[in-house]
Amino acid sequence: MKRYQDDSFALHTDLYQINMMETYFRDGIHKRKAVFDVYFRRNPFGNGYAIFAGLERVITYIKELRFSESDIDYLRNEVGYDEDFLTFLKELRFTGTIRSMKEGELVFENEPLMRIEAPLAEAQLIETAILNIVNYQTLIATKASRLKVVADGDPLFEFGTRRAQETEAAIWGTRAAFIGGFQATSNVRAGKLFGIPVVGTHAHALVQTYRDEYVAFKKYAESHYDCTFLVDTYDTLRSGVPTAIKVAKEMGDKINFKAIRLDSGDLAYLSKKARIMLDEAGFTNTMITASNDLDEATILNLKAQGAKIDMWGVGTKLITAYDQPALGAVYKLVSIEGKNGEMADRIKISGNPEKVTTPGMKNVYRIINRETKKSEGDYITLEGENPQEEKTLTMFHPVHTFICKEVTDFDAVPLHETIFDNGELIYETPELTDIQKFSNDNLSVLWDEYKRFLNPEKYPVDLSPKCWENKRVLIQEVQDQVRRNRELIKNWKSE
Numbered sequence: 029m030k031r032y033q034d035d036s037f038a039l040h041t042d043l044y045q046i047n048m049m050e051t052y053f054r055d056g057i058h059k060r061k062a063v064f065d066v067y068f069r070r071n072p073f074g075n076g077y078a079i080f081a082g083l084e085r086v087i088t089y090i091k092e093l094r095f096s097e098s099d100i101d102y103l104r105n106e107v108g109y110d111e112d113f114l115t116f117l118k119e120l121r122f123t124g125t126i127r128s129m130k131e132g133e134l135v136f137e138n139e140p141l142m143r144i145e146a147p148l149a150e151a152q153l154i155e156t157a158i159l160n161i162v163n164y165q166t167l168i169a170t171k172a173s174r175l176k177v178v179a180d181g182d183p184l185f186e187f188g189t190r191r192a193q194e195t196e197a198a199i200w201g202t203r204a205a206f207i208g209g210f211q212a213t214s215n216v217r218a219g220k221l222f223g224i225p226v227v228g229t230h231a232h233a234l235v236q237t238y239r240d241e242y243v244a245f246k247k248y249a250e251s252h253y254d255c256t257f258l259v260d261t262y263d264t265l266r267s268g269v270p271t272a273i274k275v276a277k278e279m280g281d282k283i284n285f286k287a288i289r290l291d292s293g294d295l296a297y298l299s300k301k302a303r304i305m306l307d308e309a310g311f312t313n314t315m316i317t318a319s320n321d322l323d324e325a326t327i328l329n330l331k332a333q334g335a336k337i338d339m340w341g342v343g344t345k346l347i348t349a350y351d352q353p354a355l356g357a358v359y360k361l362v363s364i365e366g367k368n369g370e371m372a373d374r375i376k377i378s379g380n381p382e383k384v385t386t387p388g389m390k391n392v393y394r395i396i397n398r399e400t401k402k403s404e405g406d407y408i409t410l411e412g413e414n415p416q417e418e419k420t421l422t423m424f425h426p427v428h429t430f431i432c433k434e435v436t437d438f439d440a441v442p443l444h445e446t447i448f449d450n451g452e453l454i455y456e457t458p459e460l461t462d463i464q465k466f467s468n469d470n471l472s473v474l475w476d477e478y479k480r481f482l483n484p485e486k487y488p489v490d491l492s493p494k495c496w497e498n499k500r501v502l503i504q505e506v507q508d509q510v511r512r513n514r515e516l517i518k519n520w521k522s523e
């Protein structure tokens with residue numbers, strides 16, 4: 029096959045999206061307004077919350093969305109669409125409205141992270157890329173936030189590029205990790221692109237190159253002011269730590285003996301012993317960094333063992349979301365314009381009540397108790413409802429409706445921002461450090477029960493009575509329709 033230039037993201041979609049676009053185009057309904065929700069059904073890693081990330085990349089994708097000449101050539105030559113449809117694709121730009129959670133926002137299961145209102149064909153096309161971006165970045169930001177909670181204020185460094193699922197995952201995963209609370213990265217390109225602080229020690233290769241640990245540390249010290257020596261190449265306590273101390277003493281003020289790094293063995297035992305050796309040599313400010321397949325469970329455990337580790341380098345388990353590599357966010361149609369121009373809500377039924385979609389154009393509010401300043405839960409309304417106007421909010425679980433509470437003195441904080449308004453980008457992405465701060469500050473509205481690392485309490489995400497009634501009516505309508513269809517098929521078979 030001829031090779032085509034990789035010059036656009038428009039084909040970064042599943043073929044079925046373009047096939048559906050073609051059906052809508054042939055039927056003349058491709059310009060009807062459709063509304064889709066992006067949401068996930070289970071918080072990742074058994075966590076009590078997730079951290080939303082990915083919006084910046086979604087914005088760039090939407091802004092630049094257009095089929096290039098080579099895209100059209102490929103579709104014409106290799107897939108075989110007709111010219112009129114190809115002309116439509118060629119002229120396509122995103123003209124819809126996107127409302128979204130801000131990056132760094134605390135988000136929960138079954139609430140719309142993004143709401144896309146756009147001509148049906150456009151909204152259909154962008155599903156795959158949006159999910160691709162948001163699923164991964166939200167997963168990594170959440171993993172990073174879990175690590176931050178257990179690190180309890182210690183600096184966390186992202187070391188994962190070499191183990192990431194390809195280059196873009198490393199870059200955008202690093203950005204997501206920073207949003208979730210990591211302090212720095214070893215990936216220099218991520219530093220350049222996003223302004224994330226870069227950090228680096230040295231690898232075992234340096235010691236292997238000079239063979240002798242003393243020579244290696246000395247050469248490194250002669251070429252760098254800030255020194256972190258990796259002390260585990262041969263024998264951490266008998267050779268690595270004493271050699272690092274010797275070199276630091278010899279170099280005196282010519283270097284800043286910042287840290288040693290432990291990368292194997294029993295990190296609790298070695299760090300305690302190394303701490304004593306450093307202190308006894310007068311290097312009380314020299315810190316200990318640990319790495320080696322760390323994750324939140326290991327860090328928590330090392331802390332429980334009294335490990336004397338000050339900084340943590342986390343690679344594989346963070347950047348690959350090792351224990352749960354997919355978030356599972358979905359993109360579901362919730363409303364569509366009818367022939368008469370009026371919007372008609374749509375539902376998708378499932379045998380599992382938690383998988384039944386919530387129809388209608390919706391908004392999400394965080395209900396903050398004015399007295400405690402803590403969140404009572406998130407509250408999903410239909411468009412046009414304003415929960416702030418209610419004196420008393422009745423919040424009930426959308427499946428187990430007997431779980432119910434009344435809230436009176438509250439602020440209803442809208443969580444969605446308008447990003448694109450009829451195709452026009454009206455949102456300015458904040459500085460990454462502000463996003464990180466926003467993400468960190470947000471955690472203070474959650475009671476500790478929702479933040480705990482193991483078996484957290486389930487955070488309420490509730491529907492307004494109107495939203496719930498709308499869903500109930502649609503379920504009824506679909507059930508009636510299924511019954512009618514079954515009758516028709518029965519009659520047709522017996523004819």
Ligand SMILES: Nc1ncnc2c1ncn2[C@@H]1O[C@H](COP(=O)(O)OP(=O)(O)OP(=O)(O)O)[C@@H](O)[C@H]1O
Binds near residue numbers: 291322326
């Ligand atoms: N005291 C400790 N308590 C709990 N887990 C630890 C402790 N010390 C190290 N670990 C973790 O145990 C795992 C040890 O893995 P592994 O046995 O592969 O490392 P290693 O043999 O020490 O080093 P390597 O094989 O990388 O040279 C790592 O995930 C590490 O972070």
Ligand SMILES: O=P(O)(O)OC[C@H]1O[C@H](OP(=O)(O)OP(=O)(O)O)[C@H](O)[C@@H]1O
Binds near residue numbers: 291
């Ligand atoms: O363990 P991770 O959480 O994935 O963190 C990144 C790992 O990458 C490096 O090891 P590698 O064996 O690739 O190289 P090095 O030890 O020779 O530096 C580093 O020493 C860490 O162990």
Ligand SMILES: O=C(O)c1cccnc1
Binds near residue numbers: 319
């Ligand atoms: O700088 C480091 O210590 C580092 C960088 C990448 C991976 N592992 C360690």
